Amino acid sequence: MDNATLQPASTEAKAKIPAIRRGVKISLDKLVIFGAFVLLFALFSVTARNFFTLRNTLTLALQTSTITLMGIGVTFTIITGGIDLSIGSVVALTGTIAVMAANVGIPIWMSMVLGLLTGVLCGLCSGLLITGLKLPPFIATLGMMMVVRGVVLTITNAMSKPAPDAFGDLGNDTLFRINQQFPGIAYPVFIMILAAIIFGFFLRKTRMGRYTYAVGSNEEASRLSGIKVSRVKLVAYMISGFCAALTGIILASRMVTSQPNGGMSYELNAIASSVIGGTSLMGGIGTIAGAVVGSFIIGVLGVGLTMQGASYFVQQIAIGLVVIGSVAVDQLRYKKK
Amino acid sequence: MSETILKVEQVSKRFPGVQALDKVSFELYKGEVHALVGENGAGKSTLMKILSGVYRPDEGAIAYKGKEVHFQNSRESSAAGIGIIYQELNLVPHLTVAQNIYIGREPRTWLGYIDDKKMNADSTKILKMLNLDIDPATRLNKLSISKQQMVEIAKALSKDSEVLIMDEPTSALTESEIDELFKVIHSLRDRGVGIIYISHRLDELKHIVDRITIFRDGHYITTSEYASISMEEIINKMVGRKLENMFPERHNVPTQKKLLEVRHIVHGSILKDISFDLYEGEILGIAGLMGAGRSELARAIFGADPITSGEIIRDGKRLKIRSPSDAIKNGIAYLSENRKEEGLAVKMRLDQNVTMANMAEVSKSFGIISTAQELKATKTYVDELHIRTPSLMQVINNLSGGNQQKVVVAKWLFRDSRILIFDEPTRGIDVGAKYAIYELIERLASRGVGVIVISSELPEIIGMTDRVLVLHEGSLMATLRTKDTTQEEILNYAAGLNAQPAHSNR
Numbered sequence: 001m002d003n004a005t006l007q008p009a010s011t012e013a014k015a016k017i018p019a020i021r022r023g024v025k026i027s028l029d030k031l032v033i034f035g036a037f038v039l040l041f042a043l044f045s046v047t048a049r050n051f052f053t054l055r056n057t058l059t060l061a062l063q064t065s066t067i068t069l070m071g072i073g074v075t076f077t078i079i080t081g082g083i084d085l086s087i088g089s090v091v092a093l094t095g096t097i098a099v100m101a102a103n104v105g106i107p108i109w110m111s112m113v114l115g116l117l118t119g120v121l122c123g124l125c126s127g128l129l130i131t132g133l134k135l136p137p138f139i140a141t142l143g144m145m146m147v148v149r150g151v152v153l154t155i156t157n158a159m160s161k162p163a164p165d166a167f168g169d170l171g172n173d174t175l176f177r178i179n180q181q182f183p184g185i186a187y188p189v190f191i192m193i194l195a196a197i198i199f200g201f202f203l204r205k206t207r208m209g210r211y212t213y214a215v216g217s218n219e220e221a222s223r224l225s226g227i228k229v230s231r232v233k234l235v236a237y238m239i240s241g242f243c244a245a246l247t248g249i250i251l252a253s254r255m256v257t258s259q260p261n262g263g264m265s266y267e268l269n270a271i272a273s274s275v276i277g278g279t280s281l282m283g284g285i286g287t288i289a290g291a292v293v294g295s296f297i298i299g300v301l302g303v304g305l306t307m308q309g310a311s312y313f314v315q316q317i318a319i320g321l322v323v324i325g326s327v328a329v330d331q332l333r334y335k336k337k
Numbered sequence: 338m339s340e341t342i343l344k345v346e347q348v349s350k351r352f353p354g355v356q357a358l359d360k361v362s363f364e365l366y367k368g369e370v371h372a373l374v375g376e377n378g379a380g381k382s383t384l385m386k387i388l389s390g391v392y393r394p395d396e397g398a399i400a401y402k403g404k405e406v407h408f409q410n411s412r413e414s415s416a417a418g419i420g421i422i423y424q425e426l427n428l429v430p431h432l433t434v435a436q437n438i439y440i441g442r443e444p445r446t447w448l449g450y451i452d453d454k455k456m457n458a459d460s461t462k463i464l465k466m467l468n469l470d471i472d473p474a475t476r477l478n479k480l481s482i483s484k485q486q487m488v489e490i491a492k493a494l495s496k497d498s499e500v501l502i503m504d505e506p507t508s509a510l511t512e513s514e515i516d517e518l519f520k521v522i523h524s525l526r527d528r529g530v531g532i533i534y535i536s537h538r539l540d541e542l543k544h545i546v547d548r549i550t551i552f553r554d555g556h557y558i559t560t561s562e563y564a565s566i567s568m569e570e571i572i573n574k575m576v577g578r579k580l581e582n583m584f585p586e587r588h589n590v591p592t593q594k595k596l597l598e599v600r601h602i603v604h605g606s607i608l609k610d611i612s613f614d615l616y617e618g619e620i621l622g623i624a625g626l627m628g629a630g631r632s633e634l635a636r637a638i639f640g641a642d643p644i645t646s647g648e649i650i651r652d653g654k655r656l657k658i659r660s661p662s663d664a665i666k667n668g669i670a671y672l673s674e675n676r677k678e679e680g681l682a683v684k685m686r687l688d689q690n691v692t693m694a695n696m697a698e699v700s701k702s703f704g705i706i707s708t709a710q711e712l713k714a715t716k717t718y719v720d721e722l723h724i725r726t727p728s729l730m731q732v733i734n735n736l737s738g739g740n741q742q743k744v745v746v747a748k749w750l751f752r753d754s755r756i757l758i759f760d761e762p763t764r765g766i767d768v769g770a771k772y773a774i775y776e777l778i779e780r781l782a783s784r785g786v787g788v789i790v791i792s793s794e795l796p797e798i799i800g801m802t803d804r805v806l807v808l809h810e811g812s813l814m815a816t817l818r819t820k821d822t823t824q825e826e827i828l829n830y831a832a833g834l835n836a837q838p839a840h841s842n843r
Binding site: 205206207208210211213214217218220221222223224225226227228284285 | 708
């Protein structure tokens with residue numbers, strides 16, 4: 001055999017194609033969903049009266065903020081190859097805990113922190129069931145969904161309780177209010193934007209974020225690379241619980257009551273938004289930006305169809321078709337590769 | 338008794354980059370056990386897959402019971418009466434024995450539902466024929482592995498197989514289970530079934546084999562009565578290949594400095610009290626047959642599997658290795674034989690895989706990744722290891738096997754590992770890329786890294802190592818100086834035919 005021919009000859013020349021090309025490719029991938037969102041938005045702007053107004057856009061952002069927050073959280077668990085079905089129940093529990101705390105005289109901010117801690121704790125429980133008892137994430141979080149719901153119904157006797165007025169500030173006040181036409185941007189929208197930026201940065205640019213992808217892409221290879229897989233998963237579920245808690249507190253604040261029955265089946269909308277945004281249920285693939293756009297597609301569909309006079313039932317059909325369609329498109333694209 | 342039942346004539350099969358079979362011939366009589374032996378890559382499996390209809394030959398003819406046949410798929414060959422039992426059992430653990438035997442062709446009653454009574458009765462008949470005392474209504478996963486294998490044989494017989502192909506049937510069995518299997522094979526032979534028996538364990542052939550055929554590198558070498566050929570001849574004919582030019586020139590010189598001392602490693606019955614040293618700049622081979630415990634030894638040192646007892650010492654200090662991350666901290670790296678399953682995150686990018694084991698090196702404070710540093714590091718190794726890739730951010734899935742292997746190496750070099758354990762480093766890599774991997778291993782050793790190479794390919798062991806450990810069923814049979822040994826000697830130890838006295842009582 002001729003050794004000379006075996007030597008890789010001109011690899012150096014090939015090896016340094018700059019990063020620009022990748023940037024273009026990724027944004028192309030993203031553009032598909034973002035394009036769908038813009039298209040949808042434009043469609044409703046044309047067909048539904050009053051859809052394309054500043055006021056309506058702000059309302060849309062406010063309404064969508066809750067599902068976006070939950071979508072951001074659940075995206076972490078899905079990227080690790082798991083799922084979090086418990087977040088709808090966590091929304092109810094955390095909001096209720098915060099309201100109850102405020103009602104016994106604990107300062108509002110502290111009762112909200114208490115709610116957030118409760119959410120993180122719920123995530124920790126799910127995570128421990130998954131990493132410690134080695135339960136499949138679907139089962140662990142399905143169990144947690146029922147347990148947490150049961151807990152919140154038990155401690156409240158399934159009754160909504162009003163909160164102190166000041167508790168409602170977070171959900172109902174706005175920043176930069178000018179007049180009737182521009183009522184300002186609601187706090188929840190700011191929280192959503194902040195969460196998207198922080199968690200997006202965390203996932204893309206930090207070690208723990210990278211490990212999240214690595215664990216979902218190949219758990220055994222990650223373990224053999226020295227990554228502490230259990231810790232990565234725990235963090236992902238705690239983030240999911242934290243985001244659900246943010247949602248729960250915002251919802252309780254907007255209603256200025258505790259909602260032990262609230263948040264039901266929200267987890268499914270959150271998972272849908274993440275999946276529409278390109279997160280793979282097989283793990284290893286997904287972005288925060290995708291989850292945000294995905295949740296806004298759901299939000300636009302909801303608001304737009306309502307304004308066109310379509311019933312809630314029709315909206316459900318539309319959202320279902322979008323979930324199926326977006327994943328089908330992904331599948332076709334991967335097959336081609 | 339020499340009535341031919343199956344005849345393969347001048348069959349060739351080519352895969353991209355490899356001539357897997359080159360005009361091979363093979364003849365099987367009724368009522369004989371015919372061993373087919375050869376090293377990995379000799380073409381045994383390819384021929385079996387052609388006989389069972391999985392592949393179609395590029396040229397040549399197959400005659401079965403005197404008629405030329407062209408099987409289009411495995412269903413056709415099994416309907417014709419050629420049964421194959423793969424190394425991994427193809428059974429459904431949660432179904433009963435009878436349901437497994439008749440899976441996909443369950444007898445029906447006139448109403449169209451499954452006739453359990455008939456199925457169980459027929460199964461009992463077949464099991465009796467094999468002298469097996471198994472209740473057909475037992476769930477399969479309640480049986481031992483050897484019994485499950487018998488069920489697989491029963492399944493093949495229930496299709497009236499006249500030819501039975503067995504691929505490494507004993508690799509998962511204990512001694513007594515093997516005896517059981519041999520009894521069944523004898524009774525099948527006596528009933529006129531022709532059996533093709535593929536095995537790496539040359540020592541066990543003498544109990545059952547009538548004739549033996551040897552393949553090497555896709556070529557037919559010879560067929561002989563087993564009684565008239567010696568073990569030495571068999572091994573010579575299996576190996577007989579020139580080694581020049583397959584391996585790079587060796588420059589590395591092992592020093593006297595011990596890099597790693599492994600002492601009395603025990604892992605259940607998989608690893609039985611194994612001790613050895615690794616020196617700086619040394620390439621140490623680990624040879625052995627399938628199931629000898631080679632990968633298990635590597636995984637034990639790396640902390641990937643827990644060990645029962647034993648010590649790993651580096652620089653005179655006893656290491657506490659409970660997980661891979663402990664091993665990595667101590668400069669030990671393990672490059673798994675299953676690259677895609679255990680070595681790489683194939684959906685992720687090249688740069689992300691290279692830095693995966695050493696993220697701290699490319700991170701700023703608060704664990705924030707510096708993309709610039711990451712790309713710089715990746716570029717260094719892409720250049721150094723000649724990784725062929727269109728971009729530093731290519732997704733791993735899109736790289737070739739050889740380049741993927743280099744990415745795994747890059748990952749561990751970036752971690753500054755002092756001890757690299759390569760598990761089957763060239764498996765599934767084409768010949769050209771193999772040379773590049775060998776060069777790389779040599780270069781690492783020259784730099785003072787201690788390299789352990791686990792390989793099933795003896796030429797690789799002979800061509801690339803300074804010393805070689807030979808394992809057999811979890812025991813260290815011999816530690817040999819590569820210069821002073823031969824493939825034949827290694828194979829002798831690996832087959833458990835003898836043991837170095839120094840090792841037998843350790």
